[in-house]
Amino acid sequence: MDNRDDSVGGINLDDSRKSGKLRDFSAQLAARLQAAPSPLAEPARLAVRIGTSSFLLDMNNAGEIVTAPPVTPVPWTKPWFLGLANVRGRLVGVVDLIRLAGGAPIAAEDALQLVVFNENLKFNVGLLITRAFGLRNIKDLEPLGPVRERSRPWEAKAFRDADGTRLVEIDLHGLTSYEEFTSIGV
Secondary structure (H helix, E strand, O other): OOOOOOOEEOOEHHHHHHHHHHHHHHHHHHHHHOOOOOOOOOOOOEEEOOEEEEEEEEEEOOOEEEOOOOOEOOOOEEEOOEEEEEOOOOOEEEEHHHOOOOOOOOOHHOOOOOEOOHHHHOOEEEEEEOEEEEEEEHOOOEEEOOOOOOOOOEEEEEEOOOOOOOOEEOOOOHHOOHHHOOOEEO
């Protein structure tokens, strides 16, 4: 019988291994981006899944991906603003993007990661996602045209990848200028 305690200083080793793998994945993504010839030659996008929908995020605006941290609810805010989380000492607002668009809230089992906005957007915010599933080059995707969904003005264009997956590009600049997104109070 093994009586070892799998925690160190109150930190569960399984959790630290998971966050280590996520850090490794983020480091690999950063290395691949730096190895790319130039942003103009290789328009890479981060492919993410939120629930059952797939999206693309411009790597210049998506700062980092972390395991979904504990979120502290903030009273008197809209339901899509889930609260605040500490990401390495940075206080970040956590947003359920699908709920902002009028959809059902993201299920707890689907809220696994947080994509924190790059500091150049000047918003300490992160989007709760199910998972990141790699980089996509826009040149390798079949364009399906602009998205014209009134409840989602931040959605720019739709694409289809080689596997037939429909991916919608999210304009994070457009999202941060959307009046509803900047007005979290009820």
